[in-house]
Amino acid sequence: MIPHVLNFILFIPLIGAAIVLLARRNNDAVRWTGLLFSLVTFIVSLALYFGYDPENPAMQFVEKVSWIPSLNVSYHIGIDGISMLLVVLTTFLTPIVLLSSWKSIQKQVAAYVALMLVLETAMIGVFVSLDTFLFYVFWELILIPMYFIIGIWGGKDRIYATVKFFIFTMVGSLLMLIAIIWLGYYASTLPGGEFTTDITRLFDIAPTIPLHLQSWMFGAFALSFLIKVPAFPLHTWLPDAHVQAPTGGSVILAGVLLKMGTYGLIRFNIQFFPQASLEYASLLSILGVVGIIYGALVSMVQKDVKKLVAYSSVSHMGFILLGLFGVTVQGMQGGIIQMINHGLSTGALFLIVGMIYDRRHTRMIEEFGGLARQIPVFATFFMIVTLSSIGLPGLNGFVGEFLILIGSFQSEVLGSIWYVVFASTGVVFAAVYMLWMYQRVVFGESRNPENAKLVDLSAREIGLLLPIILFIVWIGVYPSTFLSKSEPTVQRVVEKIEQVQRGEALTKTVSQP
């Protein structure tokens, strides 16, 4: 094994960003450097997948260095089964995004690539932080590169979209900051306690908070994460940000940034506040179900393909929310694999929309038609990704949605089949809006003579879609490759909540491997 591998994964992109800025005069050099660094990060991050031991209940690949001793803050990172998958998803998507922007980003190339690499570091940082202070630093750091990516390279209404994105996220995270400080303070009031932001210690401390206070903390964290997910009714920033962002920005936004919300719900809300989680599980599940149906219905009436995909995200993320708060192993596992799925499928959909936009400079459904004859390779890729997004058995989407539905069906916490009944309609709606859109864009007669001039996908474009397709099929056929890694972690999380439900003493967190 490589020693300190997690440090390397976290900081290689940052070093890449610095080098990119030094070489900013030469656009090609910048693109290649960016791609090289993100690929190296991906390859190194595979060590996490192969080196991770699911049976070991402690955090792994841990690095801990004291950072601000007077406030007991340390640079403390490490991964468990859940964050490992998300880190690899991040490192997997970043080179694809950089490759996808090869031609479409022509102004301020160095700034774009550097911001993407900084963003990668921040995203990985969010998933690996084991200190709430460090987590908050990365969580907020995400905002800056994304803000510039949308604001500089975005569409016509980019300023409105990016400011809205920024303010929405800030609103949530500032309240989370108070909760983070309050948790540290609470730890200091316990006998022999001290102010702490160490997540592994808070795993044991936070659940002892009395329920009425726990609810406040739960609410402060949940608000921040639900905005990020985004759950209905806090989702309004998402369509604006997605539609205005450049393709690469949308892919990262959908692929990774939204997962930070659901990851936070598991890591903080569920693991810190099991009692409050039980209390509010049905509320959050209802938000999930409403999101599923609302997102689907709104997608159905969209005229712009990108906006349709954006709203479909609201629907898909609703499934994840439902899966997590059923508090069953299946549901949560489904939620986690669905995070990966959504990253892959929706990421790929945004890439495809970007490809057609680069050619035609429009994304309106009514402008297209008959693309199957004109650009068959494009149509084929589009088909696979569409089916994956719908949840066709044999492709990835099915695995996640199926597990989630089973999980909520069995859930004692929810204790009602209506969640499943309503959520299932979402699956049907998804088939309707996706297939209908696909049909209008790809089949039938061409509605605009411009379409006749379209050129099929280039080798670069095929090259960046193929790896995604590979995993779409892989997860669909053999999900255990991934599920087996996260299962023991999920079991422990669920076990903890069940202990609370039964009123037993909690198992202590194993802090060192």
Next chain:
Amino acid sequence: MNQLLTDTLHTAPMMGTILLSLIVIMINALKKNSLPWEYWVSLLGIAANILLAIWTFPLRGTAFADTVMTGGFASLTAIIFLVASGLTIILSRDYIEKIGVNYGEFYHLVLMAAVGMMALASGTDLVVTFIGLELMSVCLYVLAGFSRRVLKANEAALKYFLLGAFATGFFLYGIALIYGATGSTNILAIAQNMPAYKADPLFLTGAGLLFVGFAFKIGAVPFHMWVPDVYEGSPTMVSAFMSTGAKAAAFAALLLVFTASFDFMAASMNTVFAILAVASMLVGNIVAIAQKNVKRMLAYSSIAHAGYMLIGITAGGDVSLSGVLFYLIAYVFTNLGAFGIISMVENAEQQGTDLEHFKGLYYRRPLIAVMMAVFMFSLIGIPPLAGFFGKYYIFVAAIENGYTWLTIIGVLTSMVSVYYYLRVVVLMFFETAEQGEGPHIAIDGTVALLISTFGVVLVGLFPSVILDWMGRLF
């Protein structure tokens, strides 16, 4: 004689700065074409004095018959004022030339004001505190009207002077009442017998009036009326110096008198502090949204930041003392940098500081725009910049002392602030550039800005470097 020598040595940074300012004014009087000389002598002298301040840091105690503090707190605050005046002088060289008031007295006045700040922040006798306050203020009155042909600057100077004189009256009256109640003006002596005065109405009234004097200098609502007009009308680098050095000095004195010495009394005045904190945060942040002039916007933002620091004062205790000091350090770098950039964008007629003049700055002067963005993000409080850590530290202090509600208001108002700080960034980066050359940027000014930027980033990333000092202040 021996005692005098020791005392002088222990207060070396202050004595050194007095000497320096006198040398500078002598150069101005005796030498032709003296400006470059004054500039470089000031900078070298400031560097030397910073070294002196570091050297005196371990010499904690009092000097001159217990009237001033030495070492620790006094040294640290002296470094803050010296850095602020150093950066102000570097950024002003090109600026005062541009606006046509290229007179050597400028450097002298900045240095003399710095002496006043040091006296203010280290005086343990209220009389010394008062002398410091006046020395600083008088220099700043003159500096505010330094471009004497500009109507707005005259207005600013007059307003500042009149309201400042009024505040001085409050301050003096407060000292008089405290003397009446305690028979002493020495805060250390008063602090020792504190329980005796705890409920003395005369003493409490005196302390209240003293606080009004401070509140005026820090620009807390409702004593903030002068801030926007004065900051807007004064030469930009003078506003920068006022909003950083002068504010830091007033806060340091406030900490020394109310948090470190009259500790018990802070408890009974907490409600007052809290109300002022809330009012400042609300008024500052909300009114800032409506501003079209960036200087005026930063003026309201500085009112809001006074509110955040008042949260720390309200909370009381050691953590909040170091929290407020940390915040001040962060604020000095951030605001000097931001005002420095405004002074570069400004034109020779002292206009052109409206928001629209920042349009597309990134495409004309990328480095300057990126640094401005760093300052704006730091003012918002985005980690890992210094402004964030300052807020975090103050919030920790407040929550530990049971002021969670105050932090919630602080957080809610800083959400409001996101909007107007971001607007500057939006204009610089997302709007297309106007035709024409970018503003003229001097090399030494850029260096000063880079120092500020690195200050903001490094202090934010490695706060321990400064926090380590905080444990050894008294």
